[in-house]
Amino acid sequence: MRRGESFEIECWTYLTNKYGSDLLNFKHHDTSDSTESDIEVVIKGRSKFFIEAKDSQAQSGQFVLMPDEENRVFIFSSLNKSESNTITDIIIEYMNLNFDKFNNAGTAGESINLDSRFFDKWIVGYYKNKGVRFVISKHKNMVILPIEKFAEYFNISATYRIKKSGSGDPAKKDINKLIAILSNRFGVSSRDINIVDKKVFVNINDGIDNNRFCEGKYTYYLSKTEINNTYRLKRLSNTRNMTVIFSIEIMLDQQPEDLEFFESVLLAESSKNFI
Template sequence: MPSMWENFEIDCTEYLNRKFGDYASFKHMGRSDSTIPDIKVTTKSGNVFYIEAKHCPAQCGQFVLLPDIAKRTFIYSPLNTTPKNTYAEQIIKHMNAQFDEFKEAGTSGKDIIMNNGSEIFSNWIIDTYRNKGVCYFITNNYTIFPIERFSEYFNVSAKYRVKRSGSSHVGKSNIPNILSYIKSQGYDIKSTRIEGGKLFVVLAESLHNQRFILNGYEYMFSLRDSEYEIRKLSNTFNANVIFSIDLTANKSGIGTEEFIRALL
């Protein structure tokens, strides 16, 4: 059964085909794959671009930041599907200055409050979605507007939050590399134990839920009684900067004639 947001995407696609079908075809694309924009537009002349559908309030993009405990900085995850841009760098710089607070954000999350925050967050969204080929957004009441006017229509906030998913044991083949790595990082290891594909360590310090990256994968120290099991996290068990949007005061979108001109 389609979700509410998917129903909205479908409704918008049907609306666009009804109202502007003489000038272009509109195909619902996104579904649950966030790397693909929602609606593909193919004009009669063969031009192709995308429209993103957002029924507010909504989330509007995210990227993974991994805390490096030793260096006290956040790392832009190599598993992100979007390249790091200047706006992500500004957010990371702000979070690094409050490293202790953000690294403990957990599943409840911590709001990212910074000077010109809404503008920076909006620009991240514009840059990221434009790189996916998005030229327009469509939102509540089928309001359509060009992507460069995003900040006129939405209030944007951001939060750093852990999104929970699954984890697994590290696997036999990975244990030697992991042991070598954690020993090289100066962790005060008292003893180690291997059980099948599981790796356990006894530490002199408290590192429960602390994470590290090795060879593109994220691992976590998970307390098990008096020892820690090192767990390999799935790609969806990450701490994310998540952008949320809500509509500003009622604002009309671009006119029908203006949008038709964009389709010619």
């Protein structure tokens, strides 16, 4: 399990244990789908808002820029799941003035030395568009903050570099072949494998030593879920794009008024009468 996913489950467990009830539930989402946020707040069976889990050091959003070498400019890629906006335009304008440096950024990357307030505005807008109202992180202890106060809690930087895309579900046409590999490699039977909406879940009671294997041109891995002994099969992407990546580092402990605000929102939403 990757560190970020482990931390998401830690946050989900913390919220569930501290605030969960028969009426108030926290649902952990698989974040290989960047269109969804990490933790959904469900009150009386209705989705209310999302909480984004961010480790003490983490990435916090990204977008792909394609270099147009003939015209010496960077172009906001159609591959992006976010939309271009004023902040992306400011970043592109800055990078265009230093085209050669950024065009040769490679895997090491080049820092984007703009005022971090621009980065904060992009991050806040990005997560608000995904329905996020709060962020949960960890300094000395767990920290919960309104998304609008992101810059008060985190140092933010941005880099342009080559980035390999994330993971996703295996192709439907490959599932039978992959099930045979799982059976041979981990000794599981058909009753240990459950397929739900293209997601492949595997129950392995004895645990696993190596969760990765190659098949064809792809690498696959088993990602541990919050359910004991249950793993989800994922396929790593082979795509490599030049990407603006926002990185963050927490710098502030929990401010009491922000925790009180979070708890007041939970109370207010739980007290509403739904028809």
